[in-house]
Amino acid sequence: MSRKTVKTYCRFCHAYCPMVATVEDNRLTDLQPDTDNVVYGGYTCPKGRQMIEQIDHPTRLQQSVKRTADGGFAPVASAQALDEIAARLAAILAEHGPRSIASYNGTYSFQNSASHDVTRAFHAAIGSPSYYTSITIDQPAKVAIGAARMGWWNAGGHMWSDANVAFIIGNNTLVSHFSIPGGIPSFSPHNALREGKQRGLKLICMDPRRTEVARRADLHLQVRPGHDAAVLASMIRLILEENRHDAAFCAEHVTGLDELFAQLAPFTLEQVAAAAGISAAQIAEAARLFAAGPRGTAVTGTGPEMGPHPNLLQHLVQVINVICGRCNRAGERLPNPGVLAPPSIPRAQATGPQPQWLAEGVRSRVSPEVGEVMVLTPYGPKPEMPTALLSDEILTPGDGQIKALICVGGNPLLAFPDQQKTQRALAALELLVCIDIKLSATAQMADYVLAPKVCLERDDVTLLTDIWHDRPYSQYTAKVVDAEGDKIEEWELFWELAQRLGLQLTIGDEPIDMAHKPSKQALLELITRGSRVPLADIRAADGGQVFDVPDVIIAPADPATAQRMQLFPPGLATELAAALADTAAAGNPDYPLLLVSRRMKNTYNSTGPELSLLGSKGTTNPAYLNPGDLAACGAADGDLVEVRSAHGAIPAVATASDDIRPGVVSMSHCWGGSPDPAAGSDSRVREIGSNTNRLIDNRANAERYSGMARQSCIPVAIRKLN
Numbered sequence: 258m259s260r261k262t263v264k265t266y267c268r269f270c271h272a273y274c275p276m277v278a279t280v281e282d283n284r285l286t287d288l289q290p291d292t293d294n295v296v297y298g299g300y301t302c303p304k305g306r307q308m309i310e311q312i313d314h315p316t317r318l319q320q321s322v323k324r325t326a327d328g329g330f331a332p333v334a335s336a337q338a339l340d341e342i343a344a345r346l347a348a349i350l351a352e353h354g355p356r357s358i359a360s361y362n363g364t365y366s367f368q369n370s371a372s373h374d375v376t377r378a379f380h381a382a383i384g385s386p387s388y389y390t391s392i393t394i395d396q397p398a399k400v401a402i403g404a405a406r407m408g409w410w411n412a413g414g415h416m417w418s419d420a421n422v423a424f425i426i427g428n429n430t431l432v433s434h435f436s437i438p439g440g441i442p443s444f445s446p447h448n449a450l451r452e453g454k455q456r457g458l459k460l461i462c463m464d465p466r467r468t469e470v471a472r473r474a475d476l477h478l479q480v481r482p483g484h485d486a487a488v489l490a491s492m493i494r495l496i497l498e499e500n501r502h503d504a505a506f507c508a509e510h511v512t513g514l515d516e517l518f519a520q521l522a523p524f525t526l527e528q529v530a531a532a533a534g535i536s537a538a539q540i541a542e543a544a545r546l547f548a549a550g551p552r553g554t555a556v557t558g559t560g561p562e563m564g565p566h567p568n569l570l571q572h573l574v575q576v577i578n579v580i581c582g583r584c585n586r587a588g589e590r591l592p593n594p595g596v597l598a599p600p601s602i603p604r605a606q607a608t609g610p611q612p613q614w615l616a617e618g619v620r621s622r623v624s625p626e627v628g629e630v631m632v633l634t635p636y637g638p639k640p641e642m643p644t645a646l647l648s649d650e651i652l653t654p655g656d657g658q659i660k661a662l663i664c665v666g667g668n669p670l671l672a673f674p675d676q677q678k679t680q681r682a683l684a685a686l687e688l689l690v691c692i693d694i695k696l697s698a699t700a701q702m703a704d705y706v707l708a709p710k711v712c713l714e715r716d717d718v719t720l721l722t723d724i725w726h727d728r729p730y731s732q733y734t735a736k737v738v739d740a741e742g743d744k745i746e747e748w749e750l751f752w753e754l755a756q757r758l759g760l761q762l763t764i765g766d767e768p769i770d771m772a773h774k775p776s777k778q779a780l781l782e783l784i785t786r787g788s789r790v791p792l793a794d795i796r797a798a799d800g801g802q803v804f805d806v807p808d809v810i811i812a813p814a815d816p817a818t819a820q821r822m823q824l825f826p827p828g829l830a831t832e833l834a835a836a837l838a839d840t841a842a843a844g845n846p847d848y849p850l851l852l853v854s855r856r857m858k859n860t861y862n863s864t865g866p867e868l869s870l871l872g873s874k875g876t877t878n879p880a881y882l883n884p885g886d887l888a889a890c891g892a893a894d895g896d897l898v899e900v901r902s903a904h905g906a907i908p909a910v911a912t913a914s915d916d917i918r919p920g921v922v923s924m925s926h927c928w929g930g931s932p933d934p935a936a937g938s939d940s941r942v943r944e945i946g947s948n949t950n951r952l953i954d955n956r957a958n959a960e961r962y963s964g965m966a967r968q969s970c971i972p973v974a975i976r977k978l979n
C-alpha cells in the first residue's frame with residue numbers, strides 16, 4: 258500500500274484554507290488543517306473538512322448524463338456528449354448568431370483557477386458577448402460601477418493589518434469568509450479580528466442583525482434595512498461640517514466635493530436616524546470614530562448591496578474612504594503588491610471616472626439603460642453582461658436572443674431573482690448544458706450534465722485571492738488524488754468544444770495549443786505569465802507561503818497623468834433624492850416586515866446540505882424573526898409560516914431569534930427546489946428549505962447600469978400555516 262501526505266488547499270469556498278491531505282492508494286483518507294501555515298494558523302471550517310465525503314458522495318455525478326426521450330437521464334461518455342453539444346452549438350451559431358450562445362459562470366467556476374480565462378477565450382473566439390457570472394447578481398456596484406463613476410486611487414486603500422478603525426456594513430466575514438481588503442480578512446477571520454482588537458482597532462458594524470461580527474463590534478448600528486445610503490450621506494455631511502476630513506488630500510485629488518456637500522444638506526442626523534431606527538447620537542459617534550482613524554476602511558457586503566440604492570451606497574462608501582484620506586501614500590510600502598499579478602509600481606495618484614464603461618459596452622436587449630459592466634481586475638477591466646437580466650434575455654424574442662446556455666458551477670434556478678421567470682427561461686432554451694457535481698435543481702432541467710473533477714482532483718493556484726491578502730501570499734496545489742472515471746474540468750469543457758468547432762483560443766495574445774490539450778500546469782503558466790513570482794517558484798514551495806518579494810514603494814504622483822476622483826458624478830443628485838425620499842416614506846401596511854438575506858455557516862449557497870455533517874446541522878433555511886414579530890402572527894418557534902411578498906409566497910420554518918431587529922425577517926438564499934407545483938417543493942420545506950427568489954421581481958427595482966435586482970429588503974407579510 259502506498260501512503261503519502263501532501264499539502265493542498267480547500268476550494269469549497271474562496272477562503273482557500275491550507276490543508277494537509279493523507280492519500281492511501283489514490284484514496285483520500287484524511288484531511289487536516291495545515292498548522293504550519295503562517296497566514297491561516299491552522300484555520301479550517303466544517304465545510305472544508307467534509308470534502309472527503311464529497312468525493313464519493315452518493316449524490317455526486319460520477320459520469321456525465323444526457324436527457325432521454327422520456328425526460329430522464331442516461332449516462333453518456335463525455336467525448337460523445339461534447340461531440341453532440343458542439344454540433345448543436347454550431348447549428349445555433351449558424352442560425353441565430355454568436356450572441357445567442359451564453360455562459361453563466363457561477364460560484365464554483367471561480368474556484369477553478371483556469372476556468373474564467375478559457376471561457377472568456379471561447380466567447381472571444383465565437384464573438385459572443387453573452388458572458389455572465391454570479392458577480393453581477395452579487396455586488397456589481399462594488400466590483401464595477403463604483404470605480405467607473407468615481408475613478409480610483411492607483412496605490413490602493415488601507416488594509417486591516419494596520420488599521421485603527423474598520424466600518425463593516427452588512428458583511429459578516431466570520432460566517433461568510435468574505436470581505437474585500439480593508440474589512441475583516443477572509444483568511445482565518447476570527448484570528449484576524451482578535452489580533453485587530455488586541456492592537457486597539459475600533460470596529461463599527463452596521464447590520465439589522467446582531468451578527469457574529471456585530472457582537473464583537475465597539476459600535477453596532479442595528480439599522481432598519483434599506484437606509485444605509487442615507488446613513489452614509491449623513492455621516493459624510495457631519496464629517497465635512499466638522500472639518501474632520503483630510504482637506505489637503507481632497508484639495509489635490511478629488512473634484513465635486515463642494516457640490517456633494519451641498520446636496521447632503523437635507524440628510525440631517527435626526528431625519529436619517531428616525532428612518533433607520535437608530536439614534537442620531539449613534540450615527541454621529543460612528544462618523545467621528547471613523548474619521549478619527551487615522552487609518553482604516555469602510556467596506557460593504559452583500560446585505561446592503563442587494564438592497565435599495567446599491568450604486569449610491571457604493572459611491573458614498575468610496576467617498577467616506579477618500580475624504581478621510583484612506584489611500585496609500587507616496588513613500589509607503591505596498592503591503593501586498595500581488596504575487597501572481599505582473600510587477601508594477603503604483604503611483605500615489607488618482608485615475609478619474611470612466612463614464613464610457615457605463616455607456617459604450619454591449620447593451621442589454623431588454624433594458625438599454627443596462628449593459629456590459631467592466632469588472633476591474635489586476636489584468637485590466639473585463640466586460641460582463643448583467644446576470645439579473647439573463648432570464649429576460651432568454652425569453653425576449655428577436656435578434657440576439659439567447660438560445661444556448663452553458664452553466665458552469667452555478668445554479669440559476671435557485672440563485673437568480675424571480676425563480677418562476679428563471680424556470681420559464683431555462684425551459685425555453687434550445688440547449689442547456691451544465692457542468693455540476695450533482696443533479697442540482699438547474700441540472701435537472703439540462704440537456705447535458707457533465708461530471709466535473711472536484712477540487713482535490715485538480716491542480717490550482719490562488720489566483721482569485723491574490724490581491725485580497727495583506728501580504729504577498731500564494732499557494733499552488735497539485736491534484737491530491739486522480740479523479741476516477743470519465744470526468745473533466747470546467748475549462749476543458751470549453752477547450753474541447755472550441756476544438757470541435759475549429760476555433761483558436763487565446764489568452765492575452767498567446768494562442769492556446771488546440772492540437773494537443775495543454776496540461777493544467779501549462780495553462781496556469783500561460784494565465785500567470787509575467788507574474789511577480791514565477792509560477793514555478795510557487796509550485797516548488799511546500800504549501801502556501803508569504804513570498805519574499807522586493808518591497809514595492811509607492812511612487813510620487815506624475816503631474817502629467819494624475820487625475821481626480823469625481824465625488825459628484827452625473828446622476829448622483831437623482832439617486833440622493835430617491836434615498837432621501839425613502840427616509841420620509843411610510844411603510845406598506847400590507848407587507849409590514851422586511852426580508853433580508855444572510856449566509857448560513859454549514860452551507861455554501863446551494864452546496865452542502867447533502868453532506869452528512871453539514872446536513873445534520875439543519876436541512877432548511879429558517880425564517881429568523883424577532884420573538885415579538887413571531888408572537889404577533891400567532892406562531893411559535895419551529896412552526897411553519899407563509900412568507901408573502903407582492904410577487905409570490907413561500908413556506909418557511911419560523912425560528913425565533915433575539916438577534917434580529919423587530920420588523921425584519923432574515924433568510925438565506927439558494928434553498929428549496931423547483932417552483933413548479935408538480936415538483937412538490939413546498940411540502941418538503943423542512944427537508945429542502947424554500948427559495949426566497951420566488952418572492953422577488955427581478956425588474957421591479959432594477960438598478961441603473963447593472964440591472965441589479967433588489968434581492969434583500971423585500972417587503973413581506975408573515976402568517977402562520979396550519
Ligand SMILES: Nc1nc2c(c(=O)[nH]1)N[C@H]1C(S)=C(S)[C@@H](COP(=O)(O)OP(=O)(O)OC[C@H]3O[C@@H](n4cnc5c(=O)[nH]c(N)nc54)[C@H](O)[C@@H]3O)O[C@H]1N2
Pocket residue numbers: 270364395426427428429430432433434435463464465466468480481482483484485557558559560561564853854855856857858859860861862863923969970
Ligand atoms: N457559509 C457560507 N459562506 C459564504 C456563502 C454561503 O452561502 N455560506 N456565500 C458566499 C457568497 S456567494 C458571498 S457573495 C459572500 C457574501 O458575504 P457577506 O456579504 O458577508 O454575506 P452575509 O453573511 O450574508 O452578510 C450580509 C449581511 O448583511 C446584512 N444585511 C441585510 N440587509 C441589510 C441592509 O439593508 N443593511 C445592512 N447594513 N445590512 C444588511 C445581513 O443581516 C447579513 O448579516 O459569502 C460567501 N460565503
Ligand SMILES: Nc1nc2c(c(=O)[nH]1)N[C@H]1C(S)=C(S)[C@@H](COP(=O)(O)OP(=O)(O)OC[C@H]3O[C@@H](n4cnc5c(=O)[nH]c(N)nc54)[C@H](O)[C@@H]3O)O[C@H]1N2
Pocket residue numbers: 362363364365391392394395559563665666667668669671672673674692693694695697709710711712747854855861862863864926927949950953968969
Ligand atoms: N435572494 C437572493 N438571491 C441570491 C443571493 C441572496 O443573498 N439573496 N445571493 C446571490 C449570490 S451572492 C450568489 S454568488 C449567487 C450564487 O449563485 P450560483 O453560483 O449560481 O449558485 P450556487 O448555489 O453557488 O451554485 C453552485 C453550483 O455548483 C455546483 N458545484 C459544487 N462544487 C462544484 C465543483 O467543484 N465543480 C462544479 N462544476 N460544480 C460544483 C453545486 O452543485 C451548485 O449546483 O446567488 C445569488 N442569489
Ligand code: SF4
Pocket residue numbers: 267268269270271272273274300301302303304305306434
Ligand atoms: S473557510 Fe471552510 S470552506 Fe472555506 S476554504 Fe476554509 S475550510 Fe474551506
Ligand SMILES: [Mo]
Pocket residue numbers: 391395
Ligand atoms: Mo456571491
